[in-house]
Amino acid sequence: MTVNINRDRLVETMKEQAEIGATEKGGLDRLALTDADKAIRDWFCEQLEELGLDIRIDEMGNIFGYRAGVNPDAGTVLLGSHLDSQPNGGIYDGALGVISALEFLRTLEDENISTESGIEIVNWTNEEGSRFPPAMMSSAVWAGEIPIEEAYATTDQDGVTFVDALERIDYRGEVPAEPQRDYNASLELHIEQGPYLDKGGYNVGIVTGIVGLRWGEFTFYGQANHSGTTPMHYRNDALVAASNLVTLIRVIPGTLGERTVATTGVLEADPASINVIPGKARVTFDLRDPDDQIADTGVERIKAEARAAAEREGVTWEYKERMRASSVDFADRCVTAVREAVSDLGYDGRDLVSGAGHDATYTASVCDTGMVFAVSEGGKSHTPEEFTDWDDCYAAANTYANAALSLAGVADVTDND
Amino acid sequence: MTVNINRDRLVETMKEQAEIGATEKGGLDRLALTDADKAIRDWFCEQLEELGLDIRIDEMGNIFGYRAGVNPDAGTVLLGSHLDSQPNGGIYDGALGVISALEFLRTLEDENISTESGIEIVNWTNEEGSRFPPAMMSSAVWAGEIPIEEAYATTDQDGVTFVDALERIDYRGEVPAEPQRDYNASLELHIEQGPYLDKGGYNVGIVTGIVGLRWGEFTFYGQANHSGTTPMHYRNDALVAASNLVTLIRVIPGTLGERTVATTGVLEADPASINVIPGKARVTFDLRDPDDQIADTGVERIKAEARAAAEREGVTWEYKERMRASSVDFADRCVTAVREAVSDLGYDGRDLVSGAGHDATYTASVCDTGMVFAVSEGGKSHTPEEFTDWDDCYAAANTYANAALSLAGVADVTDND
Incomplete structure (x- = not known):
């Protein structure tokens, strides 16, 4: 089956999140563990609560929201990206990935779809790494690639440690920062941050790996x-x-x-x-x-x-x-799920290797992983001029939803009436 | 006649001045209008007083010491350089020029020599320009090339104005910063700051102009x-x-x-x-x-x-x-005076065009000007490693004294007994 997410609600939610940490130039300043980051986290948790998800915050401040599947042996599909931004970033970047995952879960609720696998949404802490290097720090800790002590001790330009900044905004959770479920796949949506889709006239990208x-x-x-x-x-x-x-x-x-x-x-x-x-x-x-x-x-x-x-x-x-x-080759089944979604929806997609690192780099070391890219106009990124038109946001989000649904497996669709 | 300055006293005086603003690495930190600059100025004024000179401090803090000549129509010969340094400078730079002029005046006293022209020694304020740009600021004001209001308003990195810094160290004089005497010539001694003399095996430089x-x-x-x-x-x-x-x-x-x-x-x-x-x-x-x-x-x-x-x-x-x-060509009579002194003293000199600007750039717009260069080992400058051996200091200072004496004209030598 094919689902269609709610385009208007996707756009409204994207606009809503873009107000938190908004800059005068129409971009975002939502640096990790600042007040703006706390505000978007609080907002994100509210959205998860409205969906009745099981919320979990780990030691790195990664926020997870879990929706159970019907088959305990089918594992969990992990979806999401990051809500933090560069100091002078754009409003799409990782946010579009998190909001698209949220919109997918809302669609499952709207249409009373239950899945074989559980589905978990995640907002990774400090993906950008511009305040606390390196980038993708918290998915790296979660995947066991960076010791948590090392991440905690990282300081920003003012000498503030990561752990102090995390505690200051009250997002140091107690759950260990490591995989808490049996993930069978992970899928991330992100803007391309490069010009290939835009210059080639495509409306969605099928990511086969990371350079x-x-x-x-x-x-x-x-x-x-x-x-x-x-x-x-x-x-x-x-x-x-x-x-x-x-x-x-x-x-x-x-x-x-x-x-x-x-x-x-x-x-x-x-x-x-x-x-x-x-x-x-x-x-x-x-x-x-x-x-x-x-x-x-x-x-x-x-x-x-x-x-x-x-x-x-x-x-x-x-x-x-x-x-x-090292370069990452995404799992065939995840790439195929994305490619088939593009085809089912009649979009014009192309294969791409991501030139940028993403949290998917680290989820790929834990479970089968794939990615969907949204068009970046002119390839502009990490600037307020970053732009993806709403049609392209929708195409990517819809591709993402259908690929995720295919990976999770439809168990049942209950009639509302 | 030929004079010979006192080599030991030259060396002692050079060492004495080098203690004021000395750095651990054996260099100088005597940035314009700092406490160290005030200290070297106080010390310099004491030396002028000991010689019984007529001291004058102008609005730019330039310090002059005047020794009258016997012929009122013969004008004045201006000698000197600058005592300020770069933040991480060497002990020779401009200081050797000021101390050599001082040593010449001491020699005139020692030997009871009176001159046709008056002789005036000067310490120009803020030659380096590293705290308050541009370089050679105060000789430029004195020569009418920069308005004093502009110089006064210049700020350092902390926003302190030149005039406030000058007042703080109590060296804002009342005499207008413009030529107060009828100068018939000006002669400056400075280290070469380049490698030509050292690499060529010369012991003194005859400067013909400035690039x-x-x-x-x-x-x-x-x-x-x-x-x-x-x-x-x-x-x-x-x-x-x-x-x-x-x-x-x-x-x-x-x-x-x-x-x-x-x-x-x-x-x-x-x-x-x-x-x-x-x-x-x-x-x-x-x-x-x-x-x-x-x-x-x-x-x-x-x-x-x-x-x-x-x-x-x-x-x-x-x-x-x-x-x-613009480039500066020094006056033939000044260049000749230096060349003849080198020859009379049996030194090995060579003609050079200065690659660096000096206060002589501006005195040249007021009166006939020349320069003597001392050897810089390896051409090192504006570093604690700057080095001129005492023999080379002496050769340059002695050349300077004899060229100055020739420009000022010997009037009389009184027997001490």
Whole structure:
């Protein structure tokens, strides 16, 4: 069977959540464990209560709402995403995933549908990681990838620890942050945050996996000196070596793979003074590819270029790995469930590998996992300009609902009358 | 006649001044108008008093000490430099110039030499400009190049105005900050801050002028976006354009002139986040050449490269001129006086154009001006590692004394007995 969620209610609920932490520019500032995050959590719990769900809050503040299935042996399907935002984020991001899951559960109630598997909705704490790094912290703890003590001890820019911030907003639960049910599948909906769906004219994305990610950092050490009195051939300019590397990181992906991306986000010169040759410069990179071998080759290429850039300028360098996440291939049955939903609903979907990490990265280590992507206009993300029109929100949410229903299995539909 | 200053006393006085504002690393932190600056000023005034000089403090806190000549029509020779330092500076810099002038005056007293011209020693306020930009602020006001109201209103990083800081240390004098005497020449001694003398094995520098200076700033505007989800060919990365420009600024001098130098001291990416494509990047440059035409051509080349770098990356850009100082050719009679002193003393000197600006830039607009350079080991400057051995300090100071004496003209030498 095919369900159709309530488009108007989806839109109204999306608008309602967007008021909590709203910014003047029409975006969201709902940084993890702030007052705005507490407010959206309180609001979310109210929605779960209205649905009569069994609410559970774990030690990481992850909020779960459970709707029982009819078959105790059929396990539980986990749905949801995150309600926190970047400091200057958009209103869709993870929120659309949580609201879509909520709308699916409301639809099950509206239509008196019972499922074989239980269904659980989740709002993961601190997915963004912009206040407390790393990103996806709480699904990582839940999946056993990060020790809870380490997560608790993480501090924000003001030195506040995660655990203190969590207690301050009264969301440190007592349930251990680990899988409490026998999950047979997990499905997440998120906006694409990239341009492929929009540029290709598709209205929903079938996510087949998540790219492998490599983060690294180089520091070049040269000789700080007077910009006016030091001849060009006596210089060991750390910033020149660093800048040279940035231009090479820009072109390396074009030599590797169709989906390889590499970025320098941070370049810092020291001392940053107009008339001093920089004696030190720090450069980061972020390289991703669906194929872990290509990603590793990319890191080696970047290191080789760092070495060459340093030699050209007569400076020394250090390398530090900052993060390494293997690529994830989603389970066939989850991908198929999404693909069939797209087909059943007559939408125009395409397969995609997610270029961004998601909580699904970690649920995938616990149970079969899949994802649905909603269109991101122009691929804009983490900005108030992020935009998905309501038709595209609906298409993604409806796909999500039907894929979830297929994974959970329809047990019975009771006539209302 | 030839004078010889007292080497031991020069060294002792240099060591004495270096204790005021001394840092643990053996350098100086004697930022303009701080307590350390007040302390060195008090100390300097004591030295002037001991010599029986006529002390004058002007509205900018410039401290003058006057020793009359015998010929009222012969004007005054102005000597000196500055006692302030960078926050992490060395002990020689401008201090060697002031102490050498002091030592010359002491020698005139020791040897009962009277001069045709009057001789005036000066300690210019805030030459470094690192707390209150620009550099050479107070000689510029004195020469009529910067209005005093503008200098007074300049604020430091904490929002303190120059005039309040000057009053706080009790060095806001009442004498107008403008030439109060009929100066017939000015001579400044400073360390080279570059490697030419040291690398060439010379022991003193005959400065023939000061390079022309151009400061500019580019801002590139691209599109901030997610580093994982934005394909390489959809990017407009402001940092890539900026970094590209830095690598080109590095090589432009090699296409222009033997003495051309160009530097990027500041490169800022925004937002500086490891997983965000920078939407904005700011790059500065500092370009210098003894020939103003070459310097102007250099700026045009840099702009052309900025345009090309922006086009390659599909970003827009803005340019802002930050400073333009024409090159200075010192007066033949002053350069000759220095050259003859080097020759008379049997030193090994070479002609140099100063790559750095000095207070002499501004005295040159008031009267005939020249400079003597002391050796800087390895060209190190604005660092505690700045070093000039005492033999080289002495050679420069002795050259300075004899050139000054020649400009002032010996009137009489009285036998002590």
